[in-house]
Amino acid sequence: MDNEVLFPGSTIGIIGDSPNGIMLAEAAKKMGFQVAAFGANEANPIMQEADLRIIGTQDDKGKLQDFAERCDIVTYESESVPAEIIAFLERFTRVPQGKETLENAQDRLLERAFLEQININIAPYATIVGLDDVYQSIGSIGYPCVLKPIQKGYGRRRQQVIKKQSDISKCADLVDLGTFILEAWIPYEKELSVVIAKEANGDLNMFPIVENIYHNHQLQQSVVKSDVSPEIKAEIQRLASDISSKLNYVGILEIAFFLTKSGTLYVKRIVPALHKAGYVFDKATNVSMFEQHIRAIAHMPLPQVKFLQPTAVVTLCAEDMDELRTQWILKENWYYRFYRYPKTARIREAGYLVALADTVEAAIQQIDATGIWSEDSEKDKIVPEGTVTDDSEKID
Numbered sequence: 001m002d003n004e005v006l007f008p009g010s011t012i013g014i015i016g017d018s019p020n021g022i023m024l025a026e027a028a029k030k031m032g033f034q035v036a037a038f039g040a041n042e043a044n045p046i047m048q049e050a051d052l053r054i055i056g057t058q059d060d061k062g063k064l065q066d067f068a069e070r071c072d073i074v075t076y077e078s079e080s081v082p083a084e085i086i087a088f089l090e091r092f093t094r095v096p097q098g099k100e101t102l103e104n105a106q107d108r109l110l111e112r113a114f115l116e117q118i119n120i121n122i123a124p125y126a127t128i129v130g131l132d133d134v135y136q137s138i139g140s141i142g143y144p145c146v147l148k149p150i151q152k153g154y155g156r157r158r159q160q161v162i163k164k165q166s167d168i169s170k171c172a173d174l175v176d177l178g179t180f181i182l183e184a185w186i187p188y189e190k191e192l193s194v195v196i197a198k199e200a201n202g203d204l205n206m207f208p209i210v211e212n213i214y215h216n217h218q219l220q221q222s223v224v225k226s227d228v229s230p231e232i233k234a235e236i237q238r239l240a241s242d243i244s245s246k247l248n249y250v251g252i253l254e255i256a257f258f259l260t261k262s263g264t265l266y267v268k269r270i271v272p273a274l275h276k277a278g279y280v281f282d283k284a285t286n287v288s289m290f291e292q293h294i295r296a297i298a299h300m301p302l303p304q305v306k307f308l309q310p311t312a313v314v315t316l317c318a319e320d321m322d323e324l325r326t327q328w329i330l331k332e333n334w335y336y337r338f339y340r341y342p343k344t345a346r347i348r349e350a351g352y353l354v355a356l357a358d359t360v361e362a363a364i365q366q367i368d369a370t371g372i373w374s375e376d377s378e379k380d381k382i383v384p385e386g387t388v389t390d391d392s393e394k395i396d
Contacts, residue, residue, distance in 0.1 A: 004094075006072055006298035008032025013071030013093070014046065015039070015085070018078040019339045019349070020274040020290075021046035027290040033298070038067040043342045046077075058085050068092035075251065075297055079105055079273045080153055096200065096250040096297040101272040108150045108181050111270060118246055120239065120267050123258075128180040134168050137182050144185040147171050149178055156217060161185070186266050188258035192226055193277040194240040197292040197302055200250050204241055205292065205302045207285060209233060210277045212256070220373060222277045223312040223360045224284045228259070235265060243270065252293040254278065276315070276352075283335060283354045284311035309356050312363040314373060316351045323372045331366075333357065 006012070011034040014021050022045050025035045029049070037050035040057050047053045052070060056063030058081075068074060068089045073096060076086060083103035086095055104110040115122050126137035128147065138145070147160040160171050162182075174180065191214075195207040211226035212219055228236075240255045247253070247270075254275035256268040278289035286306045295302050316324070316338070327334060338351035357363035367373065 004299065006033065006300075009034065010072040010298075011036055011052070011070060012294070012298070013038065013067060013074035014050070014077055015067070015074060015089070016077040016081045016273075017041070017044060017046065018080065019045075019351075020077040020276075022049055022339060023288075023290045023337075024075070024077050024274065024293065025049040027288065028294050031291070031294060031298075033294070036067060036071050038064065041345070043345070045340045048340075058082065061088065064088055065092055073297060075293070076102065077274055079271050079275075081273075082106075097272060098248055098250070101247045101249040101253075101270070105270050105272050106152050108148060108152065109179075112181070114246075115243070115267055115270075118242065120243060121265060122267050123184045123186050125181045125183040128175060128182050131168070131172050131175050134162075134171055134175070134182055138162070138165070138168065141182050141184050146183050146185055147174060147180050148183060149174075149180050151178070186258045187260060188266070189261050190226070190228070190259045191256055191268065192228065192236060192259055193222070193254055193256045193275070194236060195252060195254050195275065195278040195281070195289055196240060196244050197252050197296050197305075198244055198247070198249055199296055199302060200299055202245065203302075204244050205305055206237060206240065207278065207281055207289070207292075207305050208307050209236060210280055212277055215373065219276060219315065221312055221314050221364070221367070222280045223310075223364065224280050225307065225310060225360060227360070229263075232259065232263060232265070239265065239267070243267070247272070251296045252278065252289055279337075279352050280311050280313040280354065281305075282313075282337070283356055284308060310358065310360040310363060312355045312357075312360060312367060314353050314355065314367055315349055316353055317348050318350045320372055321350065323370070327370055327372075331355070333366075 012028050013036040014024055015038045017039055028035050035050045036052040037046050038054045039047055042055050054063055054067040069092050071093050073094045074089050083099045086099040089095055104114050112122055124141055128134055144163045149158045191212045193210040193212055197205040208224045209226045210222045210224050213221040243255055249272050252274050254271040258266040258268050281289050287303050333356045335354040341347040355363045
């Protein structure tokens with residue numbers, strides 16, 4: 001039954017390879033659940049945290065079926081798990097999040113069609129199947145704009161910013177790879193996120209609004225509480241509620257917005273899974289994003305989220321470690337989380353730190369004063385070839 005409550009001893013399966021799975025497995029085990037994990041790499045720390053490990057590739061239907069049949073429910077920990085894999089798993093076990101919202105979120109055209117259908121403000125866009133479409137659409141879209149593949153997950157490798165007509169020719173090789181969208185570049189002042197826990201009965205439990213700060217197109221910091229007016233806060237919560245209520249989904253999701261100087265809001269993305277913007281709630285609130293997700297998919301009652309203290313989260317990369325040693329012995333208000341991936345995995349992000357302060361400004365000033373994560377740092381500009389990085393980019 002879809003409304004069946006899980007009790008301690010039940011098995012929750014986790015599929016996906018992002019660091020979210022590590023914290024999700026820890027939260028589930030603390031609550032008394034058995035954890036099964038499916039993945040291709042036995043050395044992945046998600047596997048090390050699990051009670052049961054199923055090693056296999058995502059096209060190994062036999063291993064996937066074995067995994068599903070050993071679990072009371074399965075959850076995907078990031079939006080990068082292919083929707084067709086979730087559809088297959090649903091034949092053998094319950095997946096409370098479902099595949100529908102994931103399928104839409106992985107396809108930029110489906111995502112935008114959904115938002116347009118419910119009258120949500122998004123950036124102007126056009127569908128592109130050839131270079132002529134770019135030339136024909138640029139008049140209505142305007143400069144600057146961004147060419148993006150309809151399928152997410154490629155990062156910036158298949159995106160092209162178009163600032164002037166001569167840039168259009170740079171798109172020639174890209175458009176041969178498939179269908180794209182051409183989207184207006186929104187001149188925004190802030191990116192704001194809402195992390196929401198949606199229960200099976202449709203009830204919504206929102207975390208405080210988060211402001212996301214980027215360095216070199218990668219999500220570097222998330223802070224709460226964000227400095228927005230009560231009117232903007234209310235509108236974000238209204239829009240997030242409208243969107244979430246129309247999704248066939250159970251668990252944690254994230255909705256990100258662009259806020260312009262004039263106060264206009266545009267929806268940037270919907271992530272029907274755990275998102276790194278929610279790491280800030282490890283300390284900022286009375287319940288973490290990970291525990292709230294487990295409660296929602298296990299059909300447990302959800303505690304009302306309560307804000308505790310201004311907090312900032314900073315992504316830690318492997319190249320930060322030497323410079324971090326000084327802060328390690330100085331900062332009593334900094335808390336650390338390391339993922340413990342093996343060096344052979346070539347994961348650039350080593351973990352994150354959570355900084356607490358009396359105000360968000362004080363936390364950010366303390367972080368900036370170290371100089372470790374400055375925008376012009378040379379190490380921020382160098383990503384070794386073959387390194388896996390997060391897909392939470394400024395141009396989504």
